[in-house]
Amino acid sequence: MKINKRQSEIVELVDEKRQMSVKDLAEKTGVSEVTIRKDLDLLSDYGILIRHHGYALKKNTADITNRLSINYETKCKIAKKANQLIGFNETILIGSGSTCALLAEEIVKTKPNVTIITHSIYIAEHASKLGNNKIILLGGEYQPDAQVMVGPLVRSSVRQYYVDKIFLGTDGFAKNIGFMGSDVLRTEAVKNMAESARSIIILTDSSKFSKRGLLVQFSQKDPARIITDSKLPEEYQEFFKEIGVPLTLVD
Numbered sequence: 001m002k003i004n005k006r007q008s009e010i011v012e013l014v015d016e017k018r019q020m021s022v023k024d025l026a027e028k029t030g031v032s033e034v035t036i037r038k039d040l041d042l043l044s045d046y047g048i049l050i051r052h053h054g055y056a057l058k059k060n061t062a063d064i065t066n067r068l069s070i071n072y073e074t075k076c077k078i079a080k081k082a083n084q085l086i087g088f089n090e091t092i093l094i095g096s097g098s099t100c101a102l103l104a105e106e107i108v109k110t111k112p113n114v115t116i117i118t119h120s121i122y123i124a125e126h127a128s129k130l131g132n133n134k135i136i137l138l139g140g141e142y143q144p145d146a147q148v149m150v151g152p153l154v155r156s157s158v159r160q161y162y163v164d165k166i167f168l169g170t171d172g173f174a175k176n177i178g179f180m181g182s183d184v185l186r187t188e189a190v191k192n193m194a195e196s197a198r199s200i201i202i203l204t205d206s207s208k209f210s211k212r213g214l215l216v217q218f219s220q221k222d223p224a225r226i227i228t229d230s231k232l233p234e235e236y237q238e239f240f241k242e243i244g245v246p247l248t249l250v251d
Helices: 005-017 022-029 033-045 064-069 072-083 098-110 121-130 152-158 184-194 206-210 234-243
Strands: 019-021 050-052 055-057 091-094 115-118 135-137 141-143 148-150 163-168 172-174 178-181 197-203 215-218 225-229 247-250
Touching: 005 019, 005 022, 005 033, 005 055, 005 072, 019 022, 022 033, 022 055, 033 050, 033 055, 072 098, 072 197, 072 225, 072 247, 091 098, 098 115, 098 121, 098 163, 098 197, 115 121, 121 135, 121 148, 141 184, 148 152, 148 184, 152 184, 163 184, 172 206, 178 184, 184 197, 184 215, 206 225, 234 247
Parallel strands: 091 115, 091 163, 115 135, 163 197, 197 225, 225 247
Antiparallel strands: 019 055, 050 055, 141 148, 172 178, 178 215
């Protein structure tokens, strides 16, 4: 999947409003309705949103293609930066986040000897089409909306491995709580996977720090590093500096 900045903006607008007309999208983005219709056709073909005559509808936010398209360019930059932390012959764990999916894409394009262990069927299928890396898909119960494996089988299968790094996304953050998830089974799977890694590296765009999840994922001090973008508010930059969690910011 490859979308431009305007198309990513369209997805964000529809995601926020749930439904938007072609006319309103054209006014918001400063292009013609003809251009918007072409963009909506492409985004619909990618399965990112639902296209109707004269308007577009938001898809399920758990859908990986929907999440990938929001803040797409920023997430690509975060993924490229995270890829620099991975050795050419390393074995790593990757969660199911949208930025994690872009990291997997970067890995298979640049580091063919890296082994990827994941519970994301989307990542496993997408990465295997782009390269020849060894991909290990953890067992479990299939959750179709997010295209991930969850449940007790994830825990039992991941216990067979121990790696240096796990790369994970997050659904939200609160200073007094930590990193948060929005789904019980996915959050539990992520926690189980993290037990098989020495270091947790969080990959997320800065918008997630203004959101809250339903469940505690990790404490504020658990990550060995956070990679996000430079729009992260100063208060959070100071907070992580105070608690000793390294931040890497991309422009």
